[in-house]
Each structure stands twice: as C-alpha cells, then as structure tokens.
Amino acid sequence: MKARSLYKLQFLNLAIFLALFSFSYSQDEITGDGGKGYDLFQANCTACHQVDGLLIGPELRNVVTRVKEEGGKGREWLHAWIKDNKALRESGDAYANALYEKYNKQEMLAFPALSEQDIDDILTYTSNPEAGQAAYEEAKKAAADKLAAEKAAKANAGGGVSSGVVIVGFFILAVLLVWILSRLNALVKLTRAQELTSEEEMAAFDFAKFIEKYNTVFKLSLVGLVLLTLFGLFNFMMGIGVDKGYEPEQPIYFSHQVHAGVQGIDCQYCHSSAKYGKVSGIPSPDLCMNCHKTIKEYKGDYYEEHLVESGKFASADDVKAFYTGEIQKMYKAIGWDPATNQYTGEQRGIEWVRIHNMPDFVYFSHAQHVVAGEKAILKAIADGTIPNAEELNLPQNSQVCFACHGDVSKMDEVKMANQFTMGWCIECHRTTEVDMSNEYNSQYYAELHEKLKKEYGDGAKITVDAIGGLECGKCHY
Ligand code: HEC
Ligand code: HEC
Ligand code: HEC
Ligand code: HEC
Ligand code: HEC
Ligand code: HEC
Structure with missing residues (x-):
C-alpha cells in the first residue's frame, strides 16, 4: 500500500x-532559426524597421528583452502584436496602445500569413542579428552551390545527346584507325618478305580489294565523324553561359517600371556611359539624389498588384509604404538625413548586384550597338527579325536597349531577357541589316560597300556578318 x-x-x-x-x-522560450529570421525580416519588416536605429517603426535589436522590461510582456504578446497589432490594440491591451501613441499613431502592417515558427525565427534574429545574417548567408551559399551543381548536371545531361554521339564517334574512329594501321603494318611486312606464300598473297589481295570496294564508305564515315565532332564542339560553345531569367535580389528595391516606365525617365539619363564606351554602368548614388533630395515618399498611383494578390502585402497602401521605406533605405545607404536635408557623412554605398556579365575574353561595346547600330537595331525590332523576337514581344516605340535587354520599362526588377551566348550575338549579326547611311559605317566600309554592291547588286541587304561581325577577333581579345 x-x-x-x-x-x-x-x-x-x-x-x-x-x-x-x-x-x-511554449510561453516564453523563443527558439527559432535566426538565418530564416533574417530572410523573413528582410522581406517583411525592413520597409519600416531596422535592427539599429529608428525608421518608421522602432529599432528591433533585442526587442524581446525590451518588451519584457518595459511592458512585462513575453512571447505571446509579441506574436499577437506581429500577427495583428490592430486587433491587439482594440482588445484594450494597454501596452500596445501606449506603443501606438508613442510612435505617433503610425500603423504597423498586420502579418496574418506568418506562422508561429516564422515569428519565432524573426525574434531569434533580432536577438542576435549578426549571427542570424551569418547563418542566412551560409545557407544561401550552400543553396547556391547546390543549384550550381544541379545546373552543371543539367547542362551535362542537356549536352548529353551531342556529346554522347561525339564520344561514340571517337570510339568508332579509334577502332577503325587501329584496324587500318594493323592491316597496313601487315602489308608493309608482306612487301619486305622475299617470297610470298600463296596464303599471304591471298590475304594481301583480299585486303586491297576490300579497301577498294569500301573506299567511299571509309571516306564518307571519316568525314561524317569529323563533322559530328565539330558540330558537338560548336553547340557546346554556342550554348555556354546561359543565364536567361537571372534576377538577383537587389539591396534596394529599385523599380525600372516606376522610373523608366511610369516616370518615363530616359534609360541613358541613368546609364549615360552607354553612348560613349564599352559599359553602360550603374548610376552612382549622387545621381539618384538629383531627384530624391525632394522626392522623399512614394505618392504615385502605380503599385505592383501582384504583391497584394500574392498576399505579401495587405493593400495598395502597404505596397506604397514599402516603396517609401525603400527610399528611406537609400538615404541610409547614401548617408542623407531627410529631416535636416543634409549629408550625415555615414555613406555606406549601394552594392547593386551585377546581372549581366560577359567573360573577360569577350569584347562587347555598347557604343557600337547603341550609337552606330541604333538605327539598324530599331529597324530589326520593328521588322521582328531580332533573336527571340516572339517572346520579347516588344512595342513599336521600343528603345534600342530593348532588343537585347527586353522591355525594361515594364520590369520592376531587371532580369536577363535573353540568352547572352555567342550563338545569340551571331544570330543577330546574321539577320540584322547594317545601316550603311550612318557616318561611321559609310566612312569605314566605303570600299567594302562598293565591293559588295558590285557582288550582290545595288539593293542587296548587307548584314552585320558581311562587315566582319562573325570574325572571331571582333568579339574576342
Ligand atoms: C508599415 C510599417 C511597418 C512594417 C512593415 C512593420 N512594422 Fe513593426 N512597427 C511599426 C511601427 C510604426 C511600430 C511602432 C508602434 C506603432 O506605431 O504601432 C512597430 C512596432 C513593432 C514592434 C514593437 C516594438 C517595441 O519596441 O515594442 C515589433 C516587435 C514589431 N514592430 C515587429 C515587426 C516585425 C517582426 C515586422 C515584420 C514582420 C514588422 N514589425 C513590420 C511599423 C511597421
Ligand atoms: C559576335 C561576337 C562573337 C564572335 C564573332 C565570336 N564569338 Fe566566341 N563568344 C562570344 C561571346 C559573347 C562568348 C561568351 C558567351 C558566354 O559567356 O556565354 C563567346 C565564347 C566563346 C568561347 C568560349 C567558350 C567557353 O569555354 O566559355 C570560345 C572558345 C569562342 N567564343 C570561340 C570563338 C571563335 C573560334 C570564333 C570565330 C569563329 C568566335 N568565338 C566568334 C562572341 C563571339
Ligand atoms: C533612374 C535611373 C535609371 C533609369 C532611368 C534606368 N535605369 Fe537601368 N538601372 C538603374 C540601376 C540603379 C540599376 C541597378 C539595379 C538593378 O539592377 O535594378 C540598373 C540596372 C539595369 C540593368 C541591369 C544591369 C546589370 O546589372 O547587368 C539593365 C540591363 C538596365 N538597367 C537597363 C535599363 C534600360 C533599358 C533602361 C530604360 C528603359 C533603364 N535601365 C533605365 C537605374 C536606372
Ligand atoms: C529623374 C528623377 C529620378 C532619379 C534620377 C531617381 N529617381 Fe527614384 N523616383 C523618382 C520618382 C519620380 C519616383 C516616384 C515618386 C512618386 O511617384 O511619388 C521615384 C521612386 C523611387 C523609389 C520607390 C519606388 C521603387 O522604385 O521602389 C525608390 C526606391 C527610388 N526611387 C530609388 C531610386 C534610386 C536608388 C535612384 C538612383 C539609382 C533613383 N531613385 C533615381 C525619380 C527619380
Ligand atoms: C546588342 C545588345 C545590347 C544592346 C542594344 C544594349 N545592351 Fe546593355 N548589355 C549587353 C551586354 C552583352 C551586356 C553585358 C556586357 C558585359 O558584361 O561586358 C550588357 C550590359 C548592360 C548593363 C550592365 C553594366 C554594363 O555596362 O556592363 C547595363 C546597365 C546595360 N547593359 C544597359 C543598357 C542600356 C541602357 C542600353 C540602351 C541604351 C543597352 N544596355 C543596350 C547588350 C546590349
Ligand atoms: C540585336 C542585334 C545584335 C545583337 C544581339 C548583337 N549585336 Fe553586335 N552588332 C549589331 C549591329 C546592327 C552591328 C553593326 C553596327 C554598325 O553599324 O557598325 C553590330 C556590330 C558589332 C561589332 C562590330 C563589328 C564590326 O565589324 O565592326 C561587334 C564587335 C559586335 N557587334 C559584338 C557583339 C557581341 C559580342 C554581341 C553579343 C554579346 C553582339 N554584338 C550582339 C547587332 C547586334
């Protein structure tokens, strides 16, 4: 008992x-993944919050401890606040209402879509932002490595048909060569022999007859194999570096649609070096400030509807608040205090992620295409003869840039619109008719032009390949 x-x-x-x-x-312990938290924080919160320093909302470093010390609130309160702060305030929660008053009744967005785990992840990140960011970058690198490995595997599989054929071709070729060599060897031996046995004579005779009989077959298959090998090599070179669709995340959400589309700012206002040199360049922060010293908020009508449809933002106003937050982020990076209209001296710079990048051994000049080639390329756009014309589906009043970059004025985030491969360059050079009337071409190619006229007649089309657009040295150092 x-x-x-x-x-x-x-x-x-x-x-x-x-x-x-x-x-x-379950009440108090917050255990999350700071790396995921960093990502979620970047995606949902940075329009209004930073970990350090006031933005639209308070700084969030150590918010868990602060909320505990100042309001005696824990995990449950934080979850309720982040999910729907308005509901929490309306429930009469004194601390929530005090916060709202303290920050001038600026309303924070509701995040009903965030899961408990998501919120714990974010809070874990705010408790140690450096560790969270490091974890995120590590995870991202691992994912990128994995993707690269998959891409390479896919490229291998994609090229598998032609390279497989090439390998089999080489194998057959090798066997054939060994066989022929051995026979020749035998023949040489025979010619050295003093006397031929009838058996040996027969064999030599048979072989000679055999070769004679199948001579054309041998020759043809050799030619075929060589062609096959070249074809494989050519395809391999033409398809290298395919990055179509590449669209990295940028440090500031800068929309080309807003600037080049809605506001109609000329591409070359920002990418001014395109006219003069090899590169178009990315504008410096000073150029942004030409306008943004006075444009401090986003007040336009345009907003990305898909951001609301996908549930990322609750309403059009929230998207616009996000745009405004990005302008604030730009000030921070540039070191500008919009309240005093002065530079703070704390410039961090904006590290835009490069999207297009040719290998070093390729020579590409914007000026050649944007200035000398402008008329020709605009005509090719209108005629629909540029590579990938159907998919690009460019408007009639296109700018020259669109032929290669797609209609950037309709992209919020720039992405690669074409396969920037050798095959792509060459396709356009084969089909695009050169504008012989421009000053550059009429001087440089006067002689060639005369010759071509004689050869093909007066009205003949002269495409870029005719002026050397397929010569290796024109595109390669
Ligand atoms: C549209 C702007 C906006 C966005 C987006 C936003 N917040 Fe807020 N947040 C605020 C404002 C403003 C406050 C201050 C309270 C108020 O005015 O309602 C605040 C307050 C808070 C507080 C309380 C801070 C304290 O010191 O007690 C937390 C926690 C918080 N936000 C977390 C988040 C998280 C996490 C996200 C992203 C999932 C987020 N917020 C996104 C505007 C925003
Ligand atoms: C109109 C311009 C142009 C011409 C003409 C041209 N190339 Fe290229 N080539 C390129 C570009 C662009 C790339 C890089 C493609 C990429 O990164 O995807 C390239 C890549 C290559 C590569 C590299 C493949 C690799 O391993 O990355 C080789 C080899 C090459 N070209 C050889 C040639 C030869 C040989 C000729 C002459 C028959 C030639 N190219 C003519 C534009 C050109
Ligand atoms: C207000 C300034 C501005 C205007 C106007 C503008 N851009 Fe940009 N552009 C930028 C900035 C900033 C970046 C870097 C951030 C990004 O990639 O979105 C950029 C990036 C690009 C890139 C990608 C560069 C890379 O990393 O490879 C292309 C292509 C481009 N712009 C083309 C255009 C075209 C075409 C137009 C006209 C329709 C245009 N831009 C108008 C500022 C501008
Ligand atoms: C020629 C003037 C001009 C220049 C130069 C300019 N902007 Fe803007 N920007 C605008 C206008 C106009 C708006 C929209 C304001 C509105 O509709 O209320 C805007 C909106 C924005 C927005 C919010 C919408 C969005 O795109 O996310 C950001 C962020 C922004 N600009 C960043 C930049 C950056 C970064 C640069 C420099 C690379 C830059 N701007 C250069 C005029 C300019
Ligand atoms: C004939 C095709 C073509 C045309 C037309 C063209 N680009 Fe490009 N653009 C490219 C290629 C290829 C690259 C990659 C160059 C490199 O990596 O060296 C590039 C790169 C860029 C970049 C990245 C930075 C740089 O300079 O490398 C910007 C920005 C850009 N282009 C803007 C423009 C603008 C703006 C126009 C119109 C004025 C334009 N491009 C017209 C093919 C083109
Ligand atoms: C949209 C069509 C188009 C594309 C795509 C294109 N080009 Fe061109 N390219 C032209 C035209 C048109 C000219 C002739 C310009 C002129 O009138 O001088 C030209 C001329 C050139 C020349 C000078 C040729 C000469 O004989 O003087 C070089 C070099 C060149 N392109 C390189 C490239 C490279 C490298 C690429 C790919 C990265 C490329 N081009 C992609 C249309 C294109």
Missing part, C-alpha cells in the same frame, strides 16, 4: 513537472 502511494505521488510530481515545463516552454 505504502509503496504504491509513493509511486503515485512520484507520478504526479513527474506530470506536474512535465506540464510546467511544457507550459513555460
């Missing part, structure tokens, strides 16, 4: 302990 009740008591103890433990665990 006694032992039994003791047993019971122990059980009860254990149960209470477990209950308490799980209670305290």
Whole structure:
C-alpha cells in the first residue's frame, strides 16, 4: 500500500513537472532559426524597421528583452502584436496602445500569413542579428552551390545527346584507325618478305580489294565523324553561359517600371556611359539624389498588384509604404538625413548586384550597338527579325536597349531577357541589316560597300556578318 502511494505521488510530481515545463516552454522560450529570421525580416519588416536605429517603426535589436522590461510582456504578446497589432490594440491591451501613441499613431502592417515558427525565427534574429545574417548567408551559399551543381548536371545531361554521339564517334574512329594501321603494318611486312606464300598473297589481295570496294564508305564515315565532332564542339560553345531569367535580389528595391516606365525617365539619363564606351554602368548614388533630395515618399498611383494578390502585402497602401521605406533605405545607404536635408557623412554605398556579365575574353561595346547600330537595331525590332523576337514581344516605340535587354520599362526588377551566348550575338549579326547611311559605317566600309554592291547588286541587304561581325577577333581579345 505504502509503496504504491509513493509511486503515485512520484507520478504526479513527474506530470506536474512535465506540464510546467511544457507550459513555460511554449510561453516564453523563443527558439527559432535566426538565418530564416533574417530572410523573413528582410522581406517583411525592413520597409519600416531596422535592427539599429529608428525608421518608421522602432529599432528591433533585442526587442524581446525590451518588451519584457518595459511592458512585462513575453512571447505571446509579441506574436499577437506581429500577427495583428490592430486587433491587439482594440482588445484594450494597454501596452500596445501606449506603443501606438508613442510612435505617433503610425500603423504597423498586420502579418496574418506568418506562422508561429516564422515569428519565432524573426525574434531569434533580432536577438542576435549578426549571427542570424551569418547563418542566412551560409545557407544561401550552400543553396547556391547546390543549384550550381544541379545546373552543371543539367547542362551535362542537356549536352548529353551531342556529346554522347561525339564520344561514340571517337570510339568508332579509334577502332577503325587501329584496324587500318594493323592491316597496313601487315602489308608493309608482306612487301619486305622475299617470297610470298600463296596464303599471304591471298590475304594481301583480299585486303586491297576490300579497301577498294569500301573506299567511299571509309571516306564518307571519316568525314561524317569529323563533322559530328565539330558540330558537338560548336553547340557546346554556342550554348555556354546561359543565364536567361537571372534576377538577383537587389539591396534596394529599385523599380525600372516606376522610373523608366511610369516616370518615363530616359534609360541613358541613368546609364549615360552607354553612348560613349564599352559599359553602360550603374548610376552612382549622387545621381539618384538629383531627384530624391525632394522626392522623399512614394505618392504615385502605380503599385505592383501582384504583391497584394500574392498576399505579401495587405493593400495598395502597404505596397506604397514599402516603396517609401525603400527610399528611406537609400538615404541610409547614401548617408542623407531627410529631416535636416543634409549629408550625415555615414555613406555606406549601394552594392547593386551585377546581372549581366560577359567573360573577360569577350569584347562587347555598347557604343557600337547603341550609337552606330541604333538605327539598324530599331529597324530589326520593328521588322521582328531580332533573336527571340516572339517572346520579347516588344512595342513599336521600343528603345534600342530593348532588343537585347527586353522591355525594361515594364520590369520592376531587371532580369536577363535573353540568352547572352555567342550563338545569340551571331544570330543577330546574321539577320540584322547594317545601316550603311550612318557616318561611321559609310566612312569605314566605303570600299567594302562598293565591293559588295558590285557582288550582290545595288539593293542587296548587307548584314552585320558581311562587315566582319562573325570574325572571331571582333568579339574576342
Ligand atoms: C508599415 C510599417 C511597418 C512594417 C512593415 C512593420 N512594422 Fe513593426 N512597427 C511599426 C511601427 C510604426 C511600430 C511602432 C508602434 C506603432 O506605431 O504601432 C512597430 C512596432 C513593432 C514592434 C514593437 C516594438 C517595441 O519596441 O515594442 C515589433 C516587435 C514589431 N514592430 C515587429 C515587426 C516585425 C517582426 C515586422 C515584420 C514582420 C514588422 N514589425 C513590420 C511599423 C511597421
Ligand atoms: C559576335 C561576337 C562573337 C564572335 C564573332 C565570336 N564569338 Fe566566341 N563568344 C562570344 C561571346 C559573347 C562568348 C561568351 C558567351 C558566354 O559567356 O556565354 C563567346 C565564347 C566563346 C568561347 C568560349 C567558350 C567557353 O569555354 O566559355 C570560345 C572558345 C569562342 N567564343 C570561340 C570563338 C571563335 C573560334 C570564333 C570565330 C569563329 C568566335 N568565338 C566568334 C562572341 C563571339
Ligand atoms: C533612374 C535611373 C535609371 C533609369 C532611368 C534606368 N535605369 Fe537601368 N538601372 C538603374 C540601376 C540603379 C540599376 C541597378 C539595379 C538593378 O539592377 O535594378 C540598373 C540596372 C539595369 C540593368 C541591369 C544591369 C546589370 O546589372 O547587368 C539593365 C540591363 C538596365 N538597367 C537597363 C535599363 C534600360 C533599358 C533602361 C530604360 C528603359 C533603364 N535601365 C533605365 C537605374 C536606372
Ligand atoms: C529623374 C528623377 C529620378 C532619379 C534620377 C531617381 N529617381 Fe527614384 N523616383 C523618382 C520618382 C519620380 C519616383 C516616384 C515618386 C512618386 O511617384 O511619388 C521615384 C521612386 C523611387 C523609389 C520607390 C519606388 C521603387 O522604385 O521602389 C525608390 C526606391 C527610388 N526611387 C530609388 C531610386 C534610386 C536608388 C535612384 C538612383 C539609382 C533613383 N531613385 C533615381 C525619380 C527619380
Ligand atoms: C546588342 C545588345 C545590347 C544592346 C542594344 C544594349 N545592351 Fe546593355 N548589355 C549587353 C551586354 C552583352 C551586356 C553585358 C556586357 C558585359 O558584361 O561586358 C550588357 C550590359 C548592360 C548593363 C550592365 C553594366 C554594363 O555596362 O556592363 C547595363 C546597365 C546595360 N547593359 C544597359 C543598357 C542600356 C541602357 C542600353 C540602351 C541604351 C543597352 N544596355 C543596350 C547588350 C546590349
Ligand atoms: C540585336 C542585334 C545584335 C545583337 C544581339 C548583337 N549585336 Fe553586335 N552588332 C549589331 C549591329 C546592327 C552591328 C553593326 C553596327 C554598325 O553599324 O557598325 C553590330 C556590330 C558589332 C561589332 C562590330 C563589328 C564590326 O565589324 O565592326 C561587334 C564587335 C559586335 N557587334 C559584338 C557583339 C557581341 C559580342 C554581341 C553579343 C554579346 C553582339 N554584338 C550582339 C547587332 C547586334
């Protein structure tokens, strides 16, 4: 009896302990993945918050401890606030209402779509932002490595048909060569022999006859194999570096649609070096400030509807608040205080992620295409003869840039619109008719032009390949 009740008591103890433990665990312990938290924070919160310093909302470094110390609130409150701060305020929560008053009744967005785990991840990140960011970058690198490996595997599989054929071709070729060599060797031996046995004579005769009979077959298959090998090599070179669709995340959400589309700012206002040199260049922050010293908020009508449809933002106003947040982010990077209209001297710069990037051994000049080639390329756009014309589906009043970059004025985030491969350059050079009337071409190619006229007649089309657009040295150093 006694032992039994003791047993019971122990059980009860254990149960209470477990209950308490799980209670305290679910109530207060915040265990999340700071790396995921960093990502979620960047995607949802940076329009209004930073980890350090006031933006539209308060800084969020150590917000868990702050909320505990200042309001005596824990995990549950934080979850309720982040999910729907308005509902929390309306429920009469004094601390929530005090916060709202303190920040001039600026309304924070509701995040009903964030899961409990998501919120824990974000809060874990705010408790140690450096660790969170490091974890994120590590995870991203691992993912990128994996993707690169998959891409390489896919490229291998894609090229598998032609390279497989080439390998089989080489194998057959090798066997054939060995066989022929051995026969020739035998022949040489025969010619050296003093006397031929009738058997040897027969064999030599048979082989000579055999070669004679199948001579054309041998020659043809050799030619075929060589062609096949070249074809494989050519395809391999033409398809290298396919990055169509590449669209990295930028440090500031800068929309080309807003600037080049809605506002109609000329591409070359920002990418001014395209006219004069090899590169188009990315505008410096100073250029942004030409306009943004006065444009401090986003007040336009345009917004990305898909951001609301996808549930990323609750309403059009929230998207616009996000745009405004990005302008604030730009000030921060540039080191500009919009309140005092002065530079703070704390310039961090904006590290735009490069999207298009040719290998070093390729020479590509914007000026050649944007200035000398402008008329020709605009005509090719209108005629629909540029590579990939159907998919690009360019408007009639296109700018020259669109032929290669697609209609950037309709992209919020720039992405690669074409396969920037050798095959692509060459396709356009084969089909695009050169504008012989421009000054550059009429001087440079006067002689060639005369010659071509004689060869093909007066009205003949002269495409870029005719002026050397397929010569290796024109595109390669
Ligand atoms: C549209 C702007 C906006 C966005 C987006 C936003 N917040 Fe807020 N947040 C605020 C404002 C403003 C406050 C200050 C309270 C108020 O005015 O309602 C605040 C307050 C908070 C607080 C309380 C801070 C304290 O010091 O007690 C937390 C926690 C918080 N936000 C977390 C988040 C998280 C996490 C996200 C992203 C999932 C986020 N917020 C996104 C504007 C925003
Ligand atoms: C109109 C311009 C142009 C011409 C003409 C041209 N190339 Fe290229 N070539 C390129 C570009 C662009 C790339 C890089 C493609 C990439 O990164 O995807 C390239 C890549 C290559 C590569 C590299 C493949 C690799 O391993 O990355 C080789 C080899 C090459 N070209 C050889 C030639 C030869 C040989 C000729 C002459 C028959 C030639 N190219 C003519 C534009 C050209
Ligand atoms: C207000 C300035 C501005 C205007 C106007 C503008 N851009 Fe840009 N452009 C930028 C900035 C900033 C970046 C870098 C950030 C990015 O990639 O979105 C950029 C990036 C690009 C890139 C990608 C560069 C890379 O990394 O490879 C292309 C292509 C481009 N712009 C083309 C255009 C075209 C075409 C137009 C005209 C329709 C245009 N831009 C108008 C500022 C501008
Ligand atoms: C020629 C003037 C001009 C220049 C130069 C300019 N902007 Fe803007 N920017 C605008 C206008 C106009 C708006 C929209 C304001 C509105 O509709 O209320 C805007 C909106 C924005 C927005 C919010 C919408 C969005 O795109 O996300 C950001 C962020 C922004 N600009 C960043 C930049 C950056 C970064 C640069 C420099 C690379 C830059 N701007 C250069 C005029 C300019
Ligand atoms: C004939 C095709 C073609 C045309 C037309 C063209 N680009 Fe490019 N653009 C490219 C290629 C190829 C690259 C990659 C160059 C490199 O990596 O060296 C590039 C790169 C860029 C970049 C990245 C930075 C740089 O200079 O490398 C910007 C920005 C850009 N282009 C803007 C423009 C603008 C603006 C126009 C119109 C004025 C334009 N491009 C017209 C093919 C073109
Ligand atoms: C949209 C069509 C188009 C594409 C794509 C294109 N080009 Fe061109 N390219 C032209 C035209 C048109 C000219 C002739 C310009 C002129 O009139 O001098 C030209 C001329 C050139 C020349 C000078 C040829 C000469 O004989 O003087 C070089 C070099 C060149 N392109 C390189 C490239 C490279 C490298 C690429 C790919 C990265 C490329 N082009 C992609 C249309 C294109």
